[in-house]
Amino acid sequence: RKEVEQDPGPFNVPEGATVAFNCTYSNSASQSFFWYRQDCRKEPKLLMSVYSSGNEDGRFTAQLNRASQYISLLIRDSKLSDSATYLCVVNMGSNAGKSTFGDGTTLTVKP
Amino acid sequence: GAGVSQSPSNKVTEKGKDVELRCDPISGHTALYWYRQSLGQGLEFLIYFQGNSAPDKSGLPSDRFSAERTGGSVSTLTIQRTQQEDSAVYLCASSLVGGGQQPQHFGDGTRLSIL
Numbered sequence: 001r002k003e004v005e006q007d008p009g010p011f012n013v014p015e016g017a018t019v020a021f022n023c024t025y026s027n028s029a030s031q032s033f034f035w036y037r038q039d040c041r042k043e044p045k046l047l048m049s050v051y052s053s054g055n056e057d058g059r060f061t062a063q064l065n066r067a068s069q070y071i072s073l074l075i076r077d078s079k080l081s082d083s084a085t086y087l088c089v090v091n092m093g094s095n096a097g098k099s100t101f102g103d104g105t106t107l108t109v110k111p
Numbered sequence: 112g113a114g115v116s117q118s119p120s121n122k123v124t125e126k127g128k129d130v131e132l133r134c135d136p137i138s139g140h141t142a143l144y145w146y147r148q149s150l151g152q153g154l155e156f157l158i159y160f161q162g163n164s165a166p167d168k169s170g171l172p173s174d175r176f177s178a179e180r181t182g183g184s185v186s187t188l189t190i191q192r193t194q195q196e197d198s199a200v201y202l203c204a205s206s207l208v209g210g211g212q213q214p215q216h217f218g219d220g221t222r223l224s225i226l
Contacts, residue, residue, distance in 0.1 A: 031212070032211050043202055043217035043218060043219055043220055044202075045217070046214045046215075046216070049214060087153075089215075091210070091212070098159055098167050098169070101146075101153060101156075102153065103152070103153030104153060
């Protein structure tokens, strides 16, 4: 079993739709979490951190469920420009430098 | 610029040659990471530096791969006797501190092609 798992998709949604991705992690001691987006043939870019209480940034909402060991990303009112691969990242914390990236979920927003 | 800088952007070389990839992290960032990504695949962790030390080099695929970091800044990833399966995009990232509490910022990557 992978340490971090994501549904690879692809998710194909119309403009304006709401779409949600989940990311499950296996290590209950994981301490910090992030969502990145990666455009085709580009480097990953930080989208948002994920806080314990959940957090929102415009149309994007991130949530953490420690009991079930998953994080989620909700995108409201999808735009064509949201088309990308979304990567979740899980870190163990201060004694471990390695971040574990999920393989990503591909989103295509269509007109 | 203020971001992570990698060079070269592209490298094409013959099988069996050695290559050296360079990463300039964001100024002041103490942690530096190397990853590689094959086409259509996820990120594969290679090595992590905290300052000039590499507390986690568990991802280096073979002894042909090595990396160093000097002055707590620039890092080089060296691949000796390259093989075709080494072809990938090599990505470098840095973060303010290690430990994963701070997000990583990526460079544009080096696209390595082994003929």
